[in-house]
Amino acid sequence: xxxxxxxxxxxxxxxxxxxxxxxxxxxxxxxxxxxxxxxxxxxxxxxxxxxxxxxxxxxxxxxxxxxxxxxxxxxxxxxxxxxxxxxxxxxxxxxxxxxxxxxxxxxxxxxxxxxxxxxxxxxxxxxxxxxxxxxxxxxxxxxxxxxxxxxxxxxxxxxxxxxxxxxxxxxxxxxxxxxxxxxxxxxxxxxxxxxxxxxxxxxxxxxxxxxxxxxxxxxxxxxxxxxxxxxxxxxxxxxxxxxxxxxxxxxxxxxxxxxxxxxxxxxxxxxxxxxxxxxxxxxxxxxxxxxxxxxxxxxxxxxxxxxxxxxxxxxxxxxxxxxxxxxxxxxxxxxxxxxxxxxxxxxxxxxxxxxxxxxxxxxxxxxxxxxxxxxxxxxxxxxxxxxxxxxxxxxxxxxxxxxxxxxxxxxxxxxxxxxxxxxxxxxxxxxxxxxxxxxxxxxxxxxxxxxxxxxxxxxxxxxxxxxxxxxxxxxxxxxxxxxxxxxxxxxxxxxxxxxxxxxxxxxxxxxxxxxxxxxxxxxxxxxxxxxxxxxxxxxxxxxxxxxxxxxxxxxxxxxxxxxxxxxxxxxxxxxxxxxxxxxxxxxxxxxxxxxxxxxxxxxxxxxxxxxxxxxxxxxxxxxxxxxxxxxxxxxxxxxxxxxxxxxxxxxxxxxxxxxxxxxxxxxxxxxxxxxxxxxxxxxxxxxxxxxxxxxxxxxxxxxxxxxxxxxxxxxxxxxxxxxxxxxxxxxxxxxxxxxxxxxxxxxxxxxxxxxxxxxxxxxxxxxxxxxxxxxxxxxxx
Numbered sequence: 112x113x114x115x116x117x118x119x120x121x122x123x124x125x126x127x128x129x130x131x132x133x134x135x136x137x138x139x140x141x142x143x144x145x146x147x148x149x150x151x152x153x154x155x156x157x158x159x160x161x162x163x164x165x166x167x168x169x170x171x172x173x174x175x176x177x178x179x180x181x182x183x184x185x186x187x188x189x190x191x192x193x194x195x196x197x198x199x200x201x202x203x204x205x206x207x208x209x210x211x212x213x214x215x216x217x218x219x220x221x222x223x224x225x226x227x228x229x230x231x232x233x234x235x236x237x238x239x240x241x242x243x244x245x246x247x248x249x250x251x252x253x254x255x256x257x258x259x260x261x262x263x264x265x266x267x268x269x270x271x272x273x274x275x276x277x278x279x280x281x282x283x284x285x286x287x288x289x290x291x292x293x294x295x296x297x298x299x300x301x302x303x304x305x306x307x308x309x310x311x312x313x314x315x316x317x318x319x320x321x322x323x324x325x326x327x328x329x330x331x332x333x334x335x336x337x338x339x340x341x342x343x344x345x346x347x348x349x350x351x352x353x354x355x356x357x358x359x360x361x362x363x364x365x366x367x368x369x370x371x372x373x374x375x376x377x378x379x380x381x382x383x384x385x386x387x388x389x390x391x392x393x394x395x396x397x398x399x400x401x402x403x404x405x406x407x408x409x410x411x412x413x414x415x416x417x418x419x420x421x422x423x424x425x426x427x428x429x430x431x432x433x434x435x436x437x438x439x440x441x442x443x444x445x446x447x448x449x450x451x452x453x454x455x456x457x458x459x460x461x462x463x464x465x466x467x468x469x470x471x472x473x474x475x476x477x478x479x480x481x482x483x484x485x486x487x488x489x490x491x492x493x494x495x496x497x498x499x500x501x502x503x504x505x506x507x508x509x510x511x512x513x514x515x516x517x518x519x520x521x522x523x524x525x526x527x528x529x530x531x532x533x534x535x536x537x538x539x540x541x542x543x544x545x546x547x548x549x550x551x552x553x554x555x556x557x558x559x560x561x562x563x564x565x566x567x568x569x570x571x572x573x574x575x576x577x578x579x580x581x582x583x584x585x586x587x588x589x590x591x592x593x594x595x596x597x598x599x600x601x602x603x604x605x606x607x608x609x610x611x612x613x614x615x616x617x618x619x620x621x622x623x624x625x626x627x628x629x630x631x632x633x634x635x636x637x638x639x640x641x642x643x644x645x646x647x648x649x650x651x652x653x654x655x656x657x658x659x660x661x662x663x664x665x666x667x668x669x670x671x672x673x674x675x676x677x678x679x680x681x682x683x684x685x686x687x688x689x690x691x692x693x694x695x696x697x698x699x700x701x702x703x704x705x706x707x708x709x710x711x712x713x714x715x716x717x718x719x720x721x722x723x724x725x726x727x728x729x730x731x732x733x734x735x736x737x738x739x740x741x742x743x744x745x746x747x748x749x750x751x752x753x754x755x756x757x758x759x760x761x762x763x764x765x766x767x768x769x770x771x772x773x774x775x776x777x778x779x780x781x782x783x784x785x786x787x788x789x790x791x792x793x794x795x796x797x798x799x800x801x802x803x804x805x806x807x808x809x810x811x812x813x814x815x816x817x818x819x820x821x822x823x824x825x826x827x828x829x830x831x832x833x834x835x836x837x838x839x840x841x842x843x844x845x846x847x848x849x850x851x852x853x854x855x856x857x858x859x860x861x862x863x864x865x866x867x868x869x870x871x872x873x874x875x876x877x878x879x880x881x882x883x884x885x886x887x888x889x890x891x892x
Contacts, residue, residue, distance in 0.1 A: 143214045144224050150213055157206040158646025164206075165330050168192075169199045170508055172613055175606045182600040195253060200318045200326050201246040204269075206646070207653045208238025208276055214647075215279035234272065241269035245312065252313055258305045266312030267304070270661065273317055277654040285705045288713070289658050296665035306668070316664035320433050321656035321712055328429040328439075329656075330649055331508035335497070335515050337645040339374075340387060341637040342522040344490055348373050349391045351484040358472040361465030363399045364409045367392035368457050371413035372420050373494070381707075381760040381768040383648075384414035385775070393775045400470045403778030408786035410775075411761050411768035412457055415791065418707060418757045420450045422498045426652050427711035427756065429507065431749050434715060435741050437810075440504050445750070445808040448827055449797055456793025456834040460842065467844035489537045490525055493518035496544060505605060513608035516590070516615030517544055519638065523586045523619070526630040532577035536587060539568065543591055546598075547607055554598045561595035582622050582631045589618040616642070652708060659709035666716050676720030687725050691799060694718040695755050702759020703766075710756035715749050722748035722802075736811055743811045747802045754798040761787040789841050793834050796865055800830055804867060829864065829872045836861035836875045845882055853882065 146154065167173045177190035212235035216223035244265040252258070270293070274286040293311075300306050310316060339345050352370035356362040371388045389410040396406035418425035421443035428446075432439040493514040500510035517540070523529075524536045542564070546557045565588055571578040578584055593614055597607045616638060623635025666672040683689040697718055702710040723744045726732040732744035760768040763784040773783035788795075804826050805811045812819055839845045840857035849857070860878055863871035 142216075142219050142224055144216055144227065146213065146227070150227065154210055154213060154647070155643050157209050158643045161203055161206045161330075161646040161649065162334060162642050164199065164202050165326065165334075166512075166613055168194050169196075169203075169326055170331070170512065170609060172609060175602075175609055178606065179597065179600060179602060179610070182602070195249055196323065196327075197313075197318050198246045198249050200322055201242045201249070203326050203330075203653065204273075204317070204322070204657065205239045205242035205246070207650050208242060208272060209235050210647060211235075211276040211280060211650055211654070212238055215276075217279070234275070237268060238272045238276065241265045241272060245269070245318075249313070258309045258313065262312070263304050263308045266308035269312060269317060273654065273657050273661075276650075277658045280651050280654055281706055284703075285655065285658050285709050288701075288705065289661050292662045292665040296669055299669040310668045311661055311664045314664075315667060316661050317657045319660035319663050321430055321660045321663065321708065322653065324430045324433050325426065325649075325653050325656040325708075328507045329426040329652060330645075331511035332423055333649045333652065334641075334645040335493075335511040335518070337648060338515055338518055338638075338641040339493070341641040341644065342518065342634065343525070343637075344493065344518060344522065345374050345387055346391075347484070347487060347490050347525075349388045350479065351487075353391060353395060354478040354481055354484055357395065357399075357478050358475055360470055360472050361399070361461055362472050363392060363395035364401060364406070364461045364465065365458065367396065367410050368413045368454060368461065371410060372417055372454055374414075374417065381411065381415040381418065381757070382771050384417055385410050385768050385771040388414065389772060389775050393772065395473070397776065399473050400468065403776040404773070404782040404786055405464060407772035407774075407776030407778045407783040408769065408790055409457075409461060409772075411766075411772040411783075412787050412790045413454075415757060415760045415768050416450070416453045416457065416794070419446060419453055419754065419794070421446050422501045423511075425757070426656070426708045427753055430656075430708065430712060431715070431753060435746060435749060437736060437739050437741055437746065438504065439507050440501050441736075441739075441810050443501060445746070445810045448807045448809065448823075449750075449754070449801055452797050452827070452830050452834065453791075453793045455831055456797075456838070457790050459835050459838045460790045460792070463838055463842040463844050466846070467842055467848075486533070487525055489540065490521050492521055492540065492544065499548075500608070505608065509605050509609050512612030513547075514612070516612035519615040519619045520586060520590055522637075523622070523634060524583055526583070526634070528630045529582050529628055530579050531581065531583040535577055536583055539564065539587055539591070543594055547594055547611060548604065549598075550604065551601060554601055558595045558599035561591050561598065565591045565595065582626050582628065582634075586618055586622050589622070590615070593618075651706065655706040655709045656712075659712035662709075662713055663716055672716055673720070675717050676724050679718065679721035680724050683725075685725060687722075690722060690725050691751065691802065694722060694752060695795075695798075698752050698755035699759050699762050702756045703762065703764070707756050707760070710759065711753050714752035714756060719745065719748040719752050722751065731805060731811070731813070734811075734813060737813055743805050746808065746811065747805045750808070751798045751802050754794060758791060758794045761791050763788070792837055792841070796833065796837070797830070800826075800833075800865055800867065826867055829867045832872060832875060832879075833861055833864045833867075836864065836879060839879070839882075845879070849882065857882075 173190050173192060177187060180187050180190070212231050213227055217228075217231070248262065252262075274289060277289075278286040297304075297307055312318075349366075349370040352366040352373075353363060356366040356369070359365070367388065370392065371384055374384055374388050393406050393410055396409065397403060401409075418427070424443065424446060428442060429439060432442050435442075496517050497510050497514035500513060501507060505513075520540055524531075524533065524540065543561070546561065549557055568578060568584065568591070569588060572580050572584060590611070594607065594611065597610060602610075619634060619638040623631050623638060626632055626635065666675075679690065679693070683693060694714070698710060698714045701713060705713070723742065726744045732742065732747070734743055735741060736743055736746055760766065761784070763769070763781065766784045766787065769784040769787045770780060772787070773780045776783065801807050806819065806823055807826050807830075809823070812823075836857055839849065840854045840861060843849045843851075843854055857878060860871060860875045864875045
């Protein structure tokens with residue numbers, strides 16, 4: 112939340128609630144070591160180096176910087192340094208392994224949390240060496256494709272160290288699954304260690320597509336999310352939604368749905384989202400009268416859905432784009448209707464539960480004035496920018512970094528303790544942002560306009576109180592003059608967007624470092640800490656991708672990637688519904704101990720091809736996604752496993768997100784988890800509907816017409832009706848209590864309506880209207 116001197120009373124109460132609940136976070140967070148100052152500094156350096164290396168060599172900022180200086184007549188040769196992609200990945204993994212072995216103990220025992228044993232120093236060093244070895248020799252391997260004995264030694268060592276690091280961070284399930292595949296793989300190739308190393312160390316495996324996607328795309332969003340958390344934007348979103356909905360019946364719960372959806376689409380982590388937005392929403396839900404088992408269930412369900420919500424759908428969605436060969440900006444369009452259905456379903460359940468419990472809205476004195484948040488609405492500009500950039504087809508990592516620059520700028524402007532006319536600065540940010548997206552054809556006029564605007568803003572500091580010589584003016588002038596320079600030099604839109612984000616970090620550090628105000632110092636600390644947090648929090652997704660990549664490598668090396676699909680089809684005798692049901696169970700069970708990313712990789716390689724084979728030759732499944740060669744069947748199959756991999760976070764018996772919610776709410780885990788399953792019903796039924804009605808993905812429509820448009824509208828409306836019928840049945844409430852026998856009938860009608868056949872759908876609509884009429888007439892149905 113923006114740091115201000117005179118917070119409204121409602122905000123002070125929200126902060127107190129958050130501080131109380133944050134004490135419970137330790138229950139659900141992974142325990143890490145308390146390090147000495149020297150080791151803590153080493154961790155910080157490693158984390159920052161990940162970010163610097165990513166920006167310089169993986170996002171190609173070094174070459175962009177060279178191009179800018181070259182246009183100015185300065186050719187700085189070392190900036191043209193280029194490295195192989197796998198060399199960049201190897202450097203990132205080296206830092207990840209260093210952080211992991213120093214920060215995560217072998218066992219979660221008190222004595223191992225207090226100090227680093229000697230063997231972890233050795234493992235950390237070996238992790239760095241085995242990764243940097245590939246960095247050193249990859250150029251030779253790329254040229255001659257020969258594997259030597261020393262390559263085998265370091266390759267096998269790297270695989271072992273990745274598995275152990277994954278176990279420490281993510282638990283034993285994923286490493287165990289990977290180990291089984293590795294044993295099968297080495298036996299299948301006759302213990303040919305050269306081929307084993309070549310496949311899983313040099314070509315695919317650790318540094319396969321999953322890890323490539325993590326370093327190229329996902330890290331940019333981890334970076335973006337870390338900044339949103341530290342500079343206050345995530346708190347603003349949560350508190351705004353609480354104030355907006357809190358006064359209405361069930362307001363705290365409904366605010367949790369909206370705020371968690373917005374933040375979940377940025378964080379991409381169910382548990383992390385519960386532990387951030389949940390510290391606000393869960394205590395407020397309990398204060399509004401929700402039992403702990405309901406308050407603790409609403410937040411995990413809303414947070415889990417964030418990975419289904421465009422524009423940022425979690426790490427697995429980026430891997431899906433790479434696997435399918437469909438641009439990410441197309442996938443987020445395909446995910447729109449399913450995301451709307453999911454959150455509509457959650458909202459319907461909460462609305463009915465609220466009415467069943469007879470809860471009222473909370474008094475207005477518990478919340479900040481809505482006018483405060485409306486005045487600060489510009490804080491959401493970075494999310495608008497990243498959405499527009501992604502939809503326009505700007506590469507995902509550039510979209511994230513460009514939005515980061517805007518996020519930093521608006522965070523500075525939102526500082527009320529730093530003087531300056533807020534509306535004026537907001538106008539400057541909006542105008543500069545729009546001009547950044549303009550093409551080269553008007554670059555010179557734009558550059559001139561930006562210079563004039565900068566001079567006008569600086570001049571106002573001499574003649575008016577609207578602008579003063581302080582941090583707001585300095586950060587604004589730096590951004591504006593930088594955009595003017597890049598436009599004048601004729602740099603491309605993508606280059607300007609990338610550089611604006613990176614330079615935004617630099618500008619914030621410079622202005623914050625020289626600042627004398629408390630707000631300026633806090634922004635400096637937030638910017639600095641965000642870089643560290645991004646590197647540290649990326650360990651889990653990076654290790655999950657590296658481990659899952661080993662499975663992908665074994666499947667490719669042994670040929671299982673093609674044969675398993677046919678075996679599953681044979682097992683289910685070609686019955687599509689049985690195959691979908693089996694795939695759902697497989698995805699949910701696997702997801703109980705495996706992160707979403709790894710879950711998707713495994714199921715998309717094993718189960719998705721089986722589903723594809725089952726519908727091969729049928730229309731519309733055999734048709735390609737318009738504009739691409741990917742069959743619709745494959746797209747639908749990948750989305751199917753993607754959804755259930757995500758829902759594993761709220762599915763018992765593990766249900767990590769539900770566990771986090773129950774811990775924060777102080778409720779019974781099993782009751783919380785079962786409520787979460789109930790509220791997430793749209794996520795369990797929806798994938799079947801989308802697979803059997805692929806036009807709901809929108810991008811699968813071959814040619815739009817009035818009939819197709821009406822079909823999509825009908826599908827969407829009928830699906831919402833299905834969710835409404837089932838919500839009434841499961842909650843037992845529809846303005847008045849519903850008797851058990853009627854609830855059972857409604858459940859049958861609702862499940863039958865999931866086919867979207869007009870007959871059961873129509874019957875369901877009649878049933879709902881009939882129960883409503885009879886209920887009003889008799890007082891009970």
